[in-house]
Amino acid sequence: MSQPASQPAFVLIRPQMGENIGGAARAMWNFGLDRMRIVAPRDGWPNPKAVAMASGAGRLLDEAGLYEDTRAALGDCTYVFATTARSRGLTKPVVTPERAMEIAREKIAAGEKVAVLFGPERAGLENDDIARANAIINVPVNPEFASLNLAQCVLLTAYEWRRQTVDVAPERVELAGSDWASQIEIEKLADHYEERLDTAGFFFPEIKAPGMKLNLRNLWSRMPLTRSDVQMLHGVLRQMVRWKERGD
């Protein structure tokens, strides 16, 4: 069950209450998931309240990866889902938990590394985090009353994972022919473009710069890019710089 990439990693972004981290661990393990990553927990780490709450699923906390920021937590991932209650005006596929875990199963079977992001209790994920995701998971809650807490959101997603993997469904294995770029490779591509375009004066006027940067970053993460796509896109930019420097 804990073989390297046989399941998605669940990544808690800046979780606040230790109890909720413990509750998320229990929710995961209820459905056989045990790969947790934690980004910048508010109250430090390890957290005794998390351990107390996790009883029976404490191993997940012991083995959880701890990261300073979202970027670091996703370094090795090739496909990332963000869970969010609200639409954020970012152009991304929005899928149900069921469809998301179906996609996750297919991608993992094809050798990809999949992660699911869960935001902090009060505010949810920030746009910066969501911009790193390939798709958004939207739980079909009652629009009059959407009050899922962190552990409940984890529970429903983990449940859908188990529904995909236990039971029936003959394994559909995608052709692993494509060598998808990892999250860190996409990040570096985004960084490269942002840096060069900054120098070139693209992000203008200044007041619009953060929004433009977010949109551009979102564009890269939303694209199904292979490693060679990424290399080509780096090459495009490098060549434009060379051309400028040649000054002919």
Add this chain to the structure above:
Amino acid sequence: MSQPASQPAFVLIRPQMGENIGGAARAMWNFGLDRMRIVAPRDGWPNPKAVAMASGAGRLLDEAGLYEDTRAALGDCTYVFATTARSRGLTKPVVTPERAMEIAREKIAAGEKVAVLFGPERAGLENDDIARANAIINVPVNPEFASLNLAQCVLLTAYEWRRQTVDVAPERVELAGSDWASQIEIEKLADHYEERLDTAGFFFPEIKAPGMKLNLRNLWSRMPLTRSDVQMLHGVLRQMVRWKERGD
């Protein structure tokens, strides 16, 4: 949403902690269910702790039916599910939450009254209660760790109800005010890049140029680009050219 028999009643049998009753109410209302029945709550009724926990879903508690025993609570029901973690050696159909809510939808559409029983926190339903049910709902938990609490069990069942009844678009992409670029727009983008990169000396050596052009063109056409993405990508290139021409 609260029409008489448009949804199943969720029946809490001898619930113990008020907090769990409130949590169950929230879980139900998250997925649009509001018909709760309560049988012999340990700490009496009404329960202030239930009310405090239910915040936002308090109406369900106000309107909940209170019953002395399971028999009385099910008097008007024509089809009853019992949720249980363990098999009890009773000969009954055992179904997943998904299948159960599918059956519930069909029966309710045919005018039946459906109920789902949830047992007390520690012990779960007694055999006497289960014997009253037509079928058993079994949540496919990890056999090594089955620790769903009452509100979580309610949550998963309510979620499956909503999945059965709400039109959940399988996959949609938010359009953030723009829509997908047309084929001709993608072509023009590809032309723009090809032309500028040609000038910049990107397609080198010459023998590789046709293959490189094809790959780049293929990249653009393979991407799910919106009109504003296309404009941004044109802008990126134009800015690089301006930067070069400024020669600073």
